[in-house]
Amino acid sequence: MEHLDKLEAQSIYILREAYANFKNLCMLWSIGKDSTVMLWLARKAFFGHVPFPLVHIDTHYKIPEMIRFRDQIALDWGLTMVIGQNEEALAAGMGPGRGRLTCCTALKTRALKQTLDGTGPRYRIQPDGSYAPDTDREPYTGVIVGARGDEEGSRSKERYFSPRTKENDWQLDDQPPELWNQFKTDFAPGTHIRIHPLLDWSEINIWEYIAREGMPITSLYYDTGSGRRYRSLGCAPCTGDVASTASNPFEIIEELRNTNIAERSGRAQDQEDPHALERLRRDGYM
Amino acid sequence: MPMNLTTFEAPAREQLSLVIVGHVDHGKSTLVGRMLADTGSIDPGRLARVKAICERQGKRFEYAFLLDALEAEQAQGITIDAARCFFHGEQRDYILIDAPGHIEFLKNMISGAARAEAAILLIDAEEGVQENSRRHGYLLSLLGIRQVVVAVNKMDRIGYDQAVFDRVEREYRDFLGQISVTPAAFIPVSALEGGNVVTRSAPMPWYQGPTILQAMERFEKEAEPADQPLRFPVQDVYKFNRAGDARRIIAGRITSGTLRTGDEVVFLPSGKKTRIKTIEAFNADALPGTAQAGQSVGVTMTEQIYASRGDVMCHPDRPLQVSNRLRVNLVWLGRAALRAGQVYKLKLGTFSGLCEVERFIEVIDASALRDSGHEDRVERHEVAEVVLRLRDPIACDLSHEFADTGRFVLVDGYDMAGGGIIREVLSAGEKKGPVRWTSEVGSIDRRLRETRQGHRAVVVALHEDLEGTAESLAAAIEESLWTAGRHVFRLRFEAVDVIQPRPGELNLRTACFGRVAALANAGQVVLATIPFAASVTQQDVLRLPGLESVPCAQVRFRGDRDDALDWVLDPAHGERELHEEVRRRLDPLLALGS
Numbered sequence: 001m002e003h004l005d006k007l008e009a010q011s012i013y014i015l016r017e018a019y020a021n022f023k024n025l026c027m028l029w030s031i032g033k034d035s036t037v038m039l040w041l042a043r044k045a046f047f048g049h050v051p052f053p054l055v056h057i058d059t060h061y062k063i064p065e066m067i068r069f070r071d072q073i074a075l076d077w078g079l080t081m082v083i084g085q086n087e088e089a090l091a092a093g094m095g096p097g098r099g100r101l102t103c104c105t106a107l108k109t110r111a112l113k114q115t116l117d118g119t120g121p122r123y124r125i126q127p128d129g130s131y132a133p134d135t136d137r138e139p140y141t142g143v144i145v146g147a148r149g150d151e152e153g154s155r156s157k158e159r160y161f162s163p164r165t166k167e168n169d170w171q172l173d174d175q176p177p178e179l180w181n182q183f184k185t186d187f188a189p190g191t192h193i194r195i196h197p198l199l200d201w202s203e204i205n206i207w208e209y210i211a212r213e214g215m216p217i218t219s220l221y222y223d224t225g226s227g228r229r230y231r232s233l234g235c236a237p238c239t240g241d242v243a244s245t246a247s248n249p250f251e252i253i254e255e256l257r258n259t260n261i262a263e264r265s266g267r268a269q270d271q272e273d274p275h276a277l278e279r280l281r282r283d284g285y286m
Numbered sequence: 287m288p289m290n291l292t293t294f295e296a297p298a299r300e301q302l303s304l305v306i307v308g309h310v311d312h313g314k315s316t317l318v319g320r321m322l323a324d325t326g327s328i329d330p331g332r333l334a335r336v337k338a339i340c341e342r343q344g345k346r347f348e349y350a351f352l353l354d355a356l357e358a359e360q361a362q363g364i365t366i367d368a369a370r371c372f373f374h375g376e377q378r379d380y381i382l383i384d385a386p387g388h389i390e391f392l393k394n395m396i397s398g399a400a401r402a403e404a405a406i407l408l409i410d411a412e413e414g415v416q417e418n419s420r421r422h423g424y425l426l427s428l429l430g431i432r433q434v435v436v437a438v439n440k441m442d443r444i445g446y447d448q449a450v451f452d453r454v455e456r457e458y459r460d461f462l463g464q465i466s467v468t469p470a471a472f473i474p475v476s477a478l479e480g481g482n483v484v485t486r487s488a489p490m491p492w493y494q495g496p497t498i499l500q501a502m503e504r505f506e507k508e509a510e511p512a513d514q515p516l517r518f519p520v521q522d523v524y525k526f527n528r529a530g531d532a533r534r535i536i537a538g539r540i541t542s543g544t545l546r547t548g549d550e551v552v553f554l555p556s557g558k559k560t561r562i563k564t565i566e567a568f569n570a571d572a573l574p575g576t577a578q579a580g581q582s583v584g585v586t587m588t589e590q591i592y593a594s595r596g597d598v599m600c601h602p603d604r605p606l607q608v609s610n611r612l613r614v615n616l617v618w619l620g621r622a623a624l625r626a627g628q629v630y631k632l633k634l635g636t637f638s639g640l641c642e643v644e645r646f647i648e649v650i651d652a653s654a655l656r657d658s659g660h661e662d663r664v665e666r667h668e669v670a671e672v673v674l675r676l677r678d679p680i681a682c683d684l685s686h687e688f689a690d691t692g693r694f695v696l697v698d699g700y701d702m703a704g705g706g707i708i709r710e711v712l713s714a715g716e717k718k719g720p721v722r723w724t725s726e727v728g729s730i731d732r733r734l735r736e737t738r739q740g741h742r743a744v745v746v747a748l749h750e751d752l753e754g755t756a757e758s759l760a761a762a763i764e765e766s767l768w769t770a771g772r773h774v775f776r777l778r779f780e781a782v783d784v785i786q787p788r789p790g791e792l793n794l795r796t797a798c799f800g801r802v803a804a805l806a807n808a809g810q811v812v813l814a815t816i817p818f819a820a821s822v823t824q825q826d827v828l829r830l831p832g833l834e835s836v837p838c839a840q841v842r843f844r845g846d847r848d849d850a851l852d853w854v855l856d857p858a859h860g861e862r863e864l865h866e867e868v869r870r871r872l873d874p875l876l877a878l879g880s
């Protein structure tokens with residue numbers, strides 16, 4: 001078997017394990033390339049269906065094209081799309097002006113926690129593409145996340161199935177063992193499990209797969225004439241684009257094979273403190 | 287999107303996963319960090335940043351910091367959890383797994399090593415062979431990793447002395463011999479200086495063998511066992527009829543062999559036979575005619591036989607073995623010792639079932655390869671040979687013949703607490719599983735009660751689906767039966783997973799079954815909802831103890847069988863329709879004389 005086929009088979013296996021073991025399962029979809037590949041893998045795993053909701057945390061500062069792409073795909077593929085947002089913080093004027101870490105904590109980490117445990121607002125997509133309050137407020141006990149092991153330090157230590165405490169904390173210094181594709185599926189009430197089907201994928205693998213499958217991805221990753229493109233997507237104010245003329249997956253692969261500059265170098269929040277991201281992640285950040 | 291598929295060569299770069307193991311502080315992370323730096327595999331910005339931080343904190347720069355990314359790891363200068371890092375070699379790509387050496391984190395070392403195909407075991411030349419040098423070596427063999435290279439590190443600390451190197455090699459070779467491991471090479475290195483890692487070490491002209499990088503490139507990638515007998519553990523059965531999809535797909539990953547449309551197959555342990563009708567696919571022009579080891583696939587069958595998660599599909603001429611007694615080798619990681627009389631959950635492939643230790647054959651301290659001195663338990667970090675007895679029969683293989691269907695893990699409470707390999711499948715013991723049930727019945731027979739009340743006792747188990755349809759359905763049935771003058775009782779199974787009764791206490795699961803049985807024996811129609819995540823299986827319901835002549839029906843919203851006692855309903859139907867359908871099937875069972 002070729003390497004991409006192996007990665008695909010393993011990810012599908014993990015997705016099916018998640019579906020077989022969790023009653024309240026959801027998949028986080030950031031609209032970025034990784035979680036879009038993961039969504040595509042889910043359609044493969046379940047033969048064209050996606051039998052769980054897709055959750056997107058809308059910080060309100062996302063690039064508009066991301067939202068357009070999200071709703072288009074959601075309708076085309078018949079997804080159960082669920083949106084969460086920290087409306088309270090936004091109403092109180094939260095934004096990057098208050099400091100990056102403060103903003104991320106409120107609009108991402110907090111919003112995510114509230115959406116997952118059902119205490120915050122959830123909006124579900126309607127057949128006409130609009131969103132209405134979701135009647136389902138049950139906490140999600142299994143949360144599928146598109147983290148890759150090569151992204152940054154603390155992620156290289158992730159498990160495929162990673163338990164989180166009631167407070168959403170990741171106990172990095174005491175993770176459960178995981179061997180031979182046997183995952184942690186037994187957990188105490190109130191806790192939940194994060195599931196990572198993409199841990200073994202590298203950034204290049206993601207693009208190789210997008211190219212091979214001919215699958216759709218938001219155009220923000222491609223240069224459309226300005227000589228710049230995004231390599232990693234986040235919120236508009238804090239995500240920088242990079243100089244590149246790559247305008248399709250093949251050119252991106254070529255480019256990546258000739259660089260060793262880190263993927264998140266365009267992300268402002270990573271540069272301030274070497275352990276900032278680890279701390280954010282321990283508290284539940286994606 | 288402009289896409290030129292004809293000129294795009296699919297990337298065929300092979301990837302090998304490699305684990306670095308050995309005693310604490312012997313230099314594993316330094317070796318990996320040095321390799322990344324010396325091959326230019328690291329973002330120069332990142333290297334500069336780590337160097338600047340060390341300077342600011344007044345610490346000497348450590349290559350290990352490139353791997354030990356956690357705050358706690360850098361503060362203590364120790365690896366806590368195994369890190370994966372991607373490395374591009376000349377010939378192929380690698381995932382390097384830097385395992386921790388401290389005994390406290392043995393579970394993390396095992397988690398890392400279980401993902402690897404080959405290993406580099408590091409020994410500090412100055413300290414020599416230590417406890418975890420041996421323990422890790424032993425565990426590599428238990429985990430089935432056969433390709434091993436030994437690096438003797440910190441040669442700079444002993445003046446690059448060949449005599450010291452030779453001594454370490456002799457001692458460790460001797461140890462590995464005892465557990466039948468033959469290393470591919472012994473390499474003297476200085477991870478700190480990078481000597482014999484990527485480039486040759488000038489102060490060790492006496493060494494002519496491969497560098498670490500060269501030895502890595504010589505490891506062989508094991509091919510998927512496509513030419514072996516078929517093993518297809520059933521992962522799930524899908525029927526997405528709510529979405530208008532009528533296919534009933536048996537999903538799973540082929541762990542060995544090749545599958546073709548038209549093949550006659552058998553499901554074990556049940557022994558049911560059928561043929562493969564199609565191999566399903568998504569985003570493909572045509573359905574494939576074959577599928578092989580390594581692939582995650584889905585198949586449909588010519589006849590709709592009953593198969594469920596945990597069964598293994600194979601060809602009838604090369605079946606798995608079926609039994610409920612296994613002789614195994616295992617390593618224990620649980621904080622509480624492995625003991626006889628305790629109930630554990632055994633997971634093998636997609637199978638999951640309860641078991642207990644029938645007998646301890648040998649308990650070993652793997653750091654010294656000597657007897658542990660006790661034979662009634664296995665303490666944390668010890669390895670042992672034991673006989674396990676399962677409550678229900680399992681289909682499995684010997685680990686040296688089929689890796690995936692020959693190894694298992696044990697779960698204690700919520701936690702995975704051990705892992706092991708099957709050495710021998712023993713003849714099935716009398717069925718005396720960990721769940722024991724004794725029924726106390728009075729002198730008025732159930733039949734008498736049924737005659738007086740005018741209807742039979744029936745148990746209906748409703749398996750909950752993702753939407754919680756079962757609970758509201760059960761409530762509606764309870765009400766309508768009650769209104770119709772039936773004796774009915776509704777209850778809910780708690781999410782009972784592996785529960786360990788303390789001595790003298792009933793297993794909670796047994797207690798749940800017991801309650802259902804007692805109610806049924808009192809003539810009730812028992813409606814029992816079973817939470818989605820509970821470990822109550824179809825088989826449990828079919829064989830509820832103490833209910834030999836009471837019909838036990840089950841209602842499910844996912845599954846492939848639909849017969850007199852197993853009703854698969856479409857949750858897309860309205861509540862009213864569902865209720866009517868259940869009543870339509872249930873009412874005949876209530877009739878006296880049915």
Ligand SMILES: Nc1nc2c(ncn2[C@@H]2O[C@H](COP(=O)(O)OP(=O)(O)OP(=O)(O)O)[C@@H](O)[C@H]2O)c(=O)[nH]1
Binds near residue numbers: 311364366388441442
């Ligand atoms: N002199 C010398 N020191 C070394 C060498 N390799 C590693 N060290 C030092 O040994 C110490 C431990 O190195 P690590 O790489 O952290 O050891 P480790 O095996 O990864 O340790 P754990 O992961 O905690 O088990 C560090 O201070 C290194 O600088 C070497 O070749 N020569």
Ligand SMILES: [Mg+2]
Binds near residue numbers: 315364384
């Ligand atoms: Mg280390």
